Amino acid sequence: MTKAEALSSERLIWMYAQMVRIREFEERVKRTFTEHPGVMRGHAHLGDGAEGAIVGALATRAEHDLVMPSYRCHGYPLVLGTPARNLMAEIYGRKDGVCGGFGGSMHLADPARHFPCTSGIIAQSIAHATGAGLTAQVKKTGQVVYCFFGDGATKQGGFYESLNLAAIWKLPVVYVLENNQYQAYTHVSLEDANEMAGDPLSQKAQAFSIPGETVDGTHVLEVFEAVGQAANRARDGKGPSLVEAKFYRLSAHGNAITVPPVPTQFPEHEAVEVYGNKAEYAEWKSKDPIVKFRARLVGNGTLTDAAAKQIEDRVATEMEEAVQFALASPLPAPEEAVKHVCA
Amino acid sequence: MAQTTLLEAIRQALFEEMERDPAVVCIGEDIGVYGGAFKVTAGLLERFGWERVIDTPISETAIIGAACGMSYLGLRPVCELQFVDFIACCFNQLTNFVAKSFYLWGAPVPMVVRAPSGGGVHGGPFHSQNPEMYFAHTPGLKVVYPSTPYDAKGLMKSAIRDNNPVLFFEHKALYRRIKDEIPESEYTVPLGKAAMRREGRDLTIATYAAMTHTSLEAAAELAKEGIEVEVLDLRTIQPLDTDAILDSVKKTNRLLIVHEDTRFGGVAGEIAAVVFENAFDDLDAPVRRVTSLDTPVPYSPPLEERFLPQVYDIVAAARELARY
Numbered sequence: 001m002t003k004a005e006a007l008s009s010e011r012l013i014w015m016y017a018q019m020v021r022i023r024e025f026e027e028r029v030k031r032t033f034t035e036h037p038g039v040m041r042g043h044a045h046l047g048d049g050a051e052g053a054i055v056g057a058l059a060t061r062a063e064h065d066l067v068m069p070s071y072r073c074h075g076y077p078l079v080l081g082t083p084a085r086n087l088m089a090e091i092y093g094r095k096d097g098v099c100g101g102f103g104g105s106m107h108l109a110d111p112a113r114h115f116p117c118t119s120g121i122i123a124q125s126i127a128h129a130t131g132a133g134l135t136a137q138v139k140k141t142g143q144v145v146y147c148f149f150g151d152g153a154t155k156q157g158g159f160y161e162s163l164n165l166a167a168i169w170k171l172p173v174v175y176v177l178e179n180n181q182y183q184a185y186t187h188v189s190l191e192d193a194n195e196m197a198g199d200p201l202s203q204k205a206q207a208f209s210i211p212g213e214t215v216d217g218t219h220v221l222e223v224f225e226a227v228g229q230a231a232n233r234a235r236d237g238k239g240p241s242l243v244e245a246k247f248y249r250l251s252a253h254g255n256a257i258t259v260p261p262v263p264t265q266f267p268e269h270e271a272v273e274v275y276g277n278k279a280e281y282a283e284w285k286s287k288d289p290i291v292k293f294r295a296r297l298v299g300n301g302t303l304t305d306a307a308a309k310q311i312e313d314r315v316a317t318e319m320e321e322a323v324q325f326a327l328a329s330p331l332p333a334p335e336e337a338v339k340h341v342c343a
Numbered sequence: 344m345a346q347t348t349l350l351e352a353i354r355q356a357l358f359e360e361m362e363r364d365p366a367v368v369c370i371g372e373d374i375g376v377y378g379g380a381f382k383v384t385a386g387l388l389e390r391f392g393w394e395r396v397i398d399t400p401i402s403e404t405a406i407i408g409a410a411c412g413m414s415y416l417g418l419r420p421v422c423e424l425q426f427v428d429f430i431a432c433c434f435n436q437l438t439n440f441v442a443k444s445f446y447l448w449g450a451p452v453p454m455v456v457r458a459p460s461g462g463g464v465h466g467g468p469f470h471s472q473n474p475e476m477y478f479a480h481t482p483g484l485k486v487v488y489p490s491t492p493y494d495a496k497g498l499m500k501s502a503i504r505d506n507n508p509v510l511f512f513e514h515k516a517l518y519r520r521i522k523d524e525i526p527e528s529e530y531t532v533p534l535g536k537a538a539m540r541r542e543g544r545d546l547t548i549a550t551y552a553a554m555t556h557t558s559l560e561a562a563a564e565l566a567k568e569g570i571e572v573e574v575l576d577l578r579t580i581q582p583l584d585t586d587a588i589l590d591s592v593k594k595t596n597r598l599l600i601v602h603e604d605t606r607f608g609g610v611a612g613e614i615a616a617v618v619f620e621n622a623f624d625d626l627d628a629p630v631r632r633v634t635s636l637d638t639p640v641p642y643s644p645p646l647e648e649r650f651l652p653q654v655y656d657i658v659a660a661a662r663e664l665a666r667y
Contacts, residue, residue, distance in 0.1 A: 041465035041642070041643075041644060042465045042466055042467050042470075042642055043466070043467075043470065093465070093642055093643030093644060093646075094643070101641070101642060101643035101646060102468075102639075102641050102642060102643070102646070103467070103468075103642060104465075104467045104642040104643075106467065106469070107467065107468070107469075107642075120428075120467065120468070120469035120470065121428070121429055121431070121432065121469055122401045123401070124432075152400065152401045153401070155400030155401055155402050155405075156400075156401055156402055156404075156432075157402065157404045157405070157432075158432075183372075183400065183401060184372065184373055184377075184380075184401070184425075185373045185376075185377040185380075186372075186373055186376060186377065186398060190376070190398065191398070191399075191400045192400075257464045257465060257466055257470070257515075258464065259463060259464055259516050259519075259520060260465075260644065270377075274376065274377055275376075331643055331644065331645050332641075332643050332645060332646055333645070334645045334646065334648065334649035335649070336641075336646060337636060337638060337641050337646040337647075337649040337650050338636055338638055338649075341637070341638050341639075
């Protein structure tokens with residue numbers, strides 16, 4: 001099923017709720033910098049603005065399909081069912097985190113929920129996802145691999161090497177290019193050849209002779225249809241596709257790390273802080289994928305305003321509980337540092 | 344003379360060398376418009392322009408490979424890796440092409456690779472490492488890891504002027520924490536020369552980078568107990584100042600080696616071997632090591648504290664060695 005109009009009201013409401021959950025989670029991570037100074041250590045990279053791309057893509061997934069994103073990875077496990085509290089605890093470096101405090105924001109994982117790994121180094125996870133696709137093919141598991149990465153990653157050798165492999169072997173991988181328009185601190189117009197020429201980034205698919213499509217990533221149902229089609233193609237043994245979801249990262253790339261006791265802080269978006277371009281930020285903020293989807297659902301009667309509010313309230317409670325749980329979770333014991341180096 | 348941070352000292356060296364020699368160019372991710380992830384290159388773009396301060400995509404292999412080609416053609420590129428951990432992405436370029444070009448083809452590769460390194464800032468397993476030994480082990484590469492702003496500036500200038508590829512490790516936790524008085528007049532610090540940071544009669548600590556400061560704190564503690572420690576800051580790992588190490592060992596007869604890199608195959612093992620080979624008869628005790636644990640760098644603060652060498656680890660090891 002790839003047509004958005006075939007989605008049930010129940011499914012549409014589920015999608016809306018997942019988008020709200022991702023946003024609220026990211027907001028609570030960000031608020032931690034000011035509400036609980038010193039709790040946040042390391043780097044935190046937020047996915048607010050990506051909710052349409054994440055949820056639109058994952059809504060096409062079959063239960064056993066694998067999800068393999070990059071380092072900006074908070075949203076995916078939330079949709080897959082990993083409790084928000086254990087994700088928050090990991091980001092706080094606590095014992096009850098999904099990785100026991102060994103990973104942090106960039107290195108979340110939940111293998112039991114088909115979320116095997118993430119990567120703190122740009123584009124390297126594209127190769128891992130490609131290997132997962134090869135495994136699915138060799139073992140005939142019927143799984144499709146959903147590989148997510150940003151616009152910056154498409155300038156890495158790992159991207160080109162991996163897509164070539166996937167193409168020649170017709171691997172069941174959907175490469176979802178989340179074009180959030182900033183490579184860390186540099187705008188895509190300064191670092192991407194296709195963008196500079198006025199072409200979509202999905203044109204890179206032509207280098208591998210695989211389908212490439214660009215969709216409005218602020219429109220969750222557009223992402224749903226394009227990724228659904230690519231997933232069907234992968235499932236039918238026809239090989240990989242590249243889907244570019246173009247949207248806008250609504251928070252800065254991430255926080256800077258500091259030497260304790262100096263607390264970390266979360267800066268303003270690069271458009272404002274680096275480029276002094278408030279208009280650009282405001283324009284994209286007005287295209288917020290959650291606001292758009294809510295208006296659509298309320299407009300066509302799928303949701304009432306009161307029902308939407310109820311979802312939002314429920315999510316706010318869930319994430320408040322996640323924060324409190326993570327704050328109360330103990331830091332790992334120092335002796336843990338030497339454990340599980342070898343299996 | 345002004346109080347200058349290590350970060351600012353490196354920036355001064357880049358500015359001055361780019362002023363001095365038009366062949367010097369900087370290349371890396373976010374180094375121009377943004378001024379570098381840690382702001383080391385802030386202001387370079389405005390002063391020297393796009394042609395000499397080159398913002399790149401996130402493509403470490405391409406950055407190092409392109410810089411290698413630029414070196415063949417007479418430029419002296421200074422590359423920035425946003426974090427040294429990403430050096431794994433261009434390991435092939437560095438160890439196979441940059442390191443071996445002169446040996447194989449007689450083509451000098453006068454490039455510098457700058458890399459924010461080290462732990463203590465809770466960067467986790469991919470943003471905290473000290474991978475100097477991979478490269479110190481590779482013939483053809485020089486490896487520098489300064490501990491003070493004075494040295495960072497002087498060593499950077501020497502590195503840029505050197506006709507060999509130099510890996511220049513910059514400890515993130517020292518960037519803004521350590522300040523020095525730096526002369527306004529021109530100076531360089533030679534590669535391959537250690538610096539004596541504290542004199543003592545009872546034992547030698549050979550160390551470098553952030554651990555120089557940790558070792559000096561330990562030495563101050565030990566002095567209260569009457570143990571006088573000599574702290575030797577190596578400054579350059581490759582070439583290694585073996586003369587300075589042996590001279591100090593011949594004076595104190597005891598050696599403790601401290602580094603932030605992990606233990607197995609670290610610089611400490613190499614130094615111990617050099618001392619056993621050249622000064623065995625001068626030793627009154629076995630050579631000891633204090634290093635990070637043989638694990639990836641864990642993220643959470645108590646884990647990372649356990650992982651990194653602490654003052655008390657050095658004090659305990661030195662005490663035992665002094666009593667041996």
